[in-house]
Amino acid sequence: MNKQAMNKQAMADNIIAARRTGKQTIMELPDPAPTMADAMDIQALVFEGFGSPSVGWKVGATNEGAQKAFGINTPFYGPMAESGVRESGGEVANTECVGAVEPEYAFKMARDFPGDGEELNAENAASAIADVHVAIEVIGRCIGSQGYQNGIGVTMDFGGNAAFIIGPRITAWRDKDLVNTKVDVDVDGEHKQSGDGTPVMGDPINSILWLAQKFAEDGRKIKAGEWVSTGTCTPPVPAETGKTTTAKFGDLGTVSVTFTQP
Numbered sequence: 001m002n003k004q005a006m007n008k009q010a011m012a013d014n015i016i017a018a019r020r021t022g023k024q025t026i027m028e029l030p031d032p033a034p035t036m037a038d039a040m041d042i043q044a045l046v047f048e049g050f051g052s053p054s055v056g057w058k059v060g061a062t063n064e065g066a067q068k069a070f071g072i073n074t075p076f077y078g079p080m081a082e083s084g085v086r087e088s089g090g091e092v093a094n095t096e097c098v099g100a101v102e103p104e105y106a107f108k109m110a111r112d113f114p115g116d117g118e119e120l121n122a123e124n125a126a127s128a129i130a131d132v133h134v135a136i137e138v139i140g141r142c143i144g145s146q147g148y149q150n151g152i153g154v155t156m157d158f159g160g161n162a163a164f165i166i167g168p169r170i171t172a173w174r175d176k177d178l179v180n181t182k183v184d185v186d187v188d189g190e191h192k193q194s195g196d197g198t199p200v201m202g203d204p205i206n207s208i209l210w211l212a213q214k215f216a217e218d219g220r221k222i223k224a225g226e227w228v229s230t231g232t233c234t235p236p237v238p239a240e241t242g243k244t245t246t247a248k249f250g251d252l253g254t255v256s257v258t259f260t261q262p
Contacts, residue, residue: 008038008041011027011156012046015042018142022097022098023096024096024097027143028145034156043155043159052082054081056079056229057211057227058079058080058160058161059076059210060159060160061075061076061231062199062232063201070151070154078159078161081158084163087165088165088255089258092257092258094259094260096142098259100138101237102137103183104231105178105200105233105249106167106228109228110130111128113125120216122206122209133169134167134253135165135166136245138165138257165256167247167256169253178203178205179204181251182194182196182249185234185245187245188243196233199234241261242259242260243258
């Protein structure tokens, strides 16, 4: 049987429907298979069709182990929809599209980055940040088919972003050690994972820098007021219905989310 040719709009429509219903879509892998460029085209169609305003961007696969698991050799990014934003302590329905929790730092941009003629480096990236919060990204897959369980498949599906949980602002964040602060994740008080900022490209600031570099290739900027969720500090912790997952970032702050029945 000949495989179907790629129809980007039809693929996007399937993902949109899955996101709206919480039921994973099953899609045949077209021939030829999608490239990362195709995935970015589909991601844009999905976000446009989904219709919820953007609050910013998530960066994923920020370390070699994650990239290997996704079959890629670089991080990826995806949009974060306003409809998925919760304050710490909020609830997220544990649908088929929800998978796990990742504790992350979230940067709120003070200005566009890079500015006109501004050099892309970590110092300038830090100067463009208004605030840093402890946060949780809820990740998941709205495509249930084999063949999409990789970085390309995740990229077309909002980069795997299912929800964004905003925790407390870190006071005087420039004086804090975001790299080495220990991060612990518990589920209903039971310890599950520990980590720190080193899996995030060695330093969470590098996540902002990487995203700005990717945007610059297309003549874009990270915009003032946008959030950037940097990538996980620990291995993912599976979402469990009826339970609360809490991420404690040393003395920097604590953020939590409760998963409810779909």
